[in-house]
Amino acid sequence: MANHRFQGLKLWRKLTRRDWTIAAASLSILIFTISFISHSQRYSTNSTTPANNWIPFTPLTKAQHKSAFCLDGSLPGYHLQKGFGSGSDKWVLHIEGGGWCNSIESCSFRQTTKLGSSRFMEHEVQFSGILSSDSSQNPDFFDWNKVKIRYCDGGSFSGHSDSEFKNGTKLFFRGQVIWEAVIGELLSIGLSNAKKALLSGCSAGGLATLIHCDDFREILPKDANVKCLVDAGFFLNEKDVAGSPTIERFYQDVVNLQGVANSLKKDCTSRLEPYKCFFPQEFISNIKTPLFLVQPGYDFWQIQNILVPGSSGPLRSWVRCKLNINSCNSKQLEVLQDFRNSLLKTLGGFHQNPEGGMFINSCFIHCQTWMTETWHSPRSPKIDNKTIAEAVGDWYFNRNEAKHIDCPFPCNPTCYNMDFTQI
Ligand SMILES: *[C@@H]1O[C@H](CO)[C@@H](O)[C@H](O)[C@H]1NC(C)=O
Ligand SMILES: *[C@@H]1O[C@H](CO)[C@@H](O)[C@H](O)[C@H]1NC(C)=O
Numbered sequence: 001m002a003n004h005r006f007q008g009l010k011l012w013r014k015l016t017r018r019d020w021t022i023a024a025a026s027l028s029i030l031i032f033t034i035s036f037i038s039h040s041q042r043y044s045t046n047s048t049t050p051a052n053n054w055i056p057f058t059p060l061t062k063a064q065h066k067s068a069f070c071l072d073g074s075l076p077g078y079h080l081q082k083g084f085g086s087g088s089d090k091w092v093l094h095i096e097g098g099g100w101c102n103s104i105e106s107c108s109f110r111q112t113t114k115l116g117s118s119r120f121m122e123h124e125v126q127f128s129g130i131l132s133s134d135s136s137q138n139p140d141f142f143d144w145n146k147v148k149i150r151y152c153d154g155g156s157f158s159g160h161s162d163s164e165f166k167n168g169t170k171l172f173f174r175g176q177v178i179w180e181a182v183i184g185e186l187l188s189i190g191l192s193n194a195k196k197a198l199l200s201g202c203s204a205g206g207l208a209t210l211i212h213c214d215d216f217r218e219i220l221p222k223d224a225n226v227k228c229l230v231d232a233g234f235f236l237n238e239k240d241v242a243g244s245p246t247i248e249r250f251y252q253d254v255v256n257l258q259g260v261a262n263s264l265k266k267d268c269t270s271r272l273e274p275y276k277c278f279f280p281q282e283f284i285s286n287i288k289t290p291l292f293l294v295q296p297g298y299d300f301w302q303i304q305n306i307l308v309p310g311s312s313g314p315l316r317s318w319v320r321c322k323l324n325i326n327s328c329n330s331k332q333l334e335v336l337q338d339f340r341n342s343l344l345k346t347l348g349g350f351h352q353n354p355e356g357g358m359f360i361n362s363c364f365i366h367c368q369t370w371m372t373e374t375w376h377s378p379r380s381p382k383i384d385n386k387t388i389a390e391a392v393g394d395w396y397f398n399r400n401e402a403k404h405i406d407c408p409f410p411c412n413p414t415c416y417n418m419d420f421t422q423i
Contacts, residue, residue, distance in 0.1 A: 063181035070152035087143030097203025159258035206233015357395030363415035
């Protein structure tokens with residue numbers, strides 16, 4: 001395996017290991033996700049993005065009367081960089097990820113972090129990857145209006161307030177209202193005249209992209225070219241290695257606690273229990289807007305939280321494998337290959353969609369579109385000699401068919417495989 005190293009990635013690994021240890025202790029899904037997002041933020045600040053690319057946070061002050069609040073009651077918001085030249089009437093939106101909270105306890109904790117409160121968010125962030133304004137790093141979208149939507153509701157922008165204030169705890173579950181308020185404000189400052197638009201998001205933000213893709217399409221002008229890009233947002237409904245439906249229970253809790261059902265596709269909730277419709281596999285065929293999926297075949301978040309959650313008892317033998325795919329023994333690799341096969345099988349119908357695009361690389365990573373190193377650089381992961389940025393551009397502009405599926409691990413030497421054991 002090629003092991004590209006750069007300073008940022010090393011820092012990421014170092015910090016993440018400590019947090020992984022905390023995660024292993026018990027709070028795995030919540031803490032791990034927070035550490036992933038916060039440290040990858042630092043990681044991106046170490047990238048080669050020009051230093052003048054710091055983009056300020058804009059709170060949604062105008063939406064205050066709509067009660068669009070983060071979990072703790074603070075104002076949500078976004079970062080916007082204006083487009084220029086021929087990109088002035090084109091918009092790329094990127095929804096931040098960061099897992100979900102599924103209980104009063106985990107949402108109360110999240111309230112004290114930037115994933116639940118803008119009081120803890122950075123005043124400015126660097127834009128890279130799909131948000132980069134450097135044409136060598138972002139060949140097709142560099143001059144577009146670029147927006148990073150901050151995630152602070154804990155429910156993939158899908159919660160409804162009628163489920164609030166349980167057991168005397170003050171928590172705002174207003175993901176859906178936040179979504180509407182952000183889009184409303186962007187419409188008022190130019191999005192309503194967009195000629196081209198791309199809604200994207202990573203992880204829980206990728207799931208939000210899937211959930212809101214068609215309503216985004218509907219509010220934009222009929223003659224605009226509107227598409228959606230989902231990065232590591234295709235969470236599989238699979239049992240864990242011990243045979244328990246861990247992620248299904250977790251999603252059930254999120255959907256019930258935050259009242260998510262009303263935001264989910266009606267053609268799904270009419271035939272299944274609402275929480276099942278939080279799984280993309282149950283509603284992807286109901287999405288009418290063209291979609292592109294960037295999904296690693298060995299998504300480390302899914303391996304660490306869906307397939308092998310926790311680390312005690314019979315799962316002890318998995319600890320090293322969960323930290324570094326190169327440490328997996330042959331039996332464990334078989335389990336991982338089965339997991340990838342489930343993904344490919346589940347995506348079989350989507351593969352037939354003539355307007356769809358996909359990039360399913362055999363890497364041990366999670367989000368790949370918002371970091372220049374994995375989006376588009378000389379050493380980025382490739383399939384069929386294309387970077388993710390090239391494949392997404394081919395699909396968006398109808399230049400080429402863009403359905404790329406990698407050969408199984410460990411065949412692709414261009415992967416960034418995360419190694420959480422490296423210090
Ligand atoms: C509220 O408290 C009751 C009794 O302690 C408990 O059974 C229930 O699960 C709690 N509800 C939530 C949403 O945490
Ligand atoms: C791969 O793509 C690069 C850049 O587009 C090109 O220069 C190179 O010739 C391609 N290599 C192969 C083997 O097709």
